[in-house]
Amino acid sequence: MPPRRLLVLSAAVLVSASVLSGCTSPVAMQPAPSANDPLCAEVSVRLPATLDGKERRQTDAQATGAWGDPAAVLLTCGIEPPGPTTLPCSTVDGVDWIIEDLGEFRFRVTTFGRTPAVELYLDTNVDTGVSSAVVLEALASSVGRLPIDGACTDVPVP
Template identity: 45%
Template structure:
């Protein structure tokens, strides 16, 4: 016989338990997802390029993996981008305009040429040279080595075919 004011207390226990479990699971999900909010970024002009899609799917899960300075990959809100660290200290944008001839330092790392802009130290900008679309990486060098970051990103970036290379002029 049912209770005149609704289900019996014994009948509501399983329902309360399920509700409690669902609420607890929801709270845990919110708490864990709150640890790493999405990194806001603006997409580059050519971020929708198929070459950029090929780069993004090859990005590493961490920069400086297995070191004290390890920077885990973060979710971003823009196409053709990547970010690492909490707070983010390495930012990648694919689809930026390719740099023209420059007197800035240019280095080759794992077969990828990078132009280095150190004018905003300790934030260093590394832009691929001789690849279209170009990839720009911003690294906070106080947190992780720029050399480490571009070394670990060069594998993903190398899927964009090289059309040119750094050159050096011998000193007179």
């Protein structure tokens, strides 16, 4: 192959690679304190490719996941397990989740009774977000691998 043609071909490949990589830039996230726990690795390798129609994206932190562009679901494994709380707790496919309404169709959802804990940020806006029920069901098989050391309980009504 003539050197000029090889140079043009190489330049085309580099431009294509940079354009393609620009479309899939990693989501910037922070690893949790226990992100290096082997149990988080077990969760991470089992995360689904899609959640409620949103494609999984690369992240720049260990034991994290993101879906959608812009990200409608952010997952972090290795956070400190939450203690007793008055926030609502719901069980989905055997996994207990504490649900905190952050307003404007956004929720923080954290596993309860599992160590290490997993935290999700969900955007449930009808136009751009996801269904929390669909996401929690889809993640149950991955997150359900974490050991159980507690459960949601009903608070007695006075």
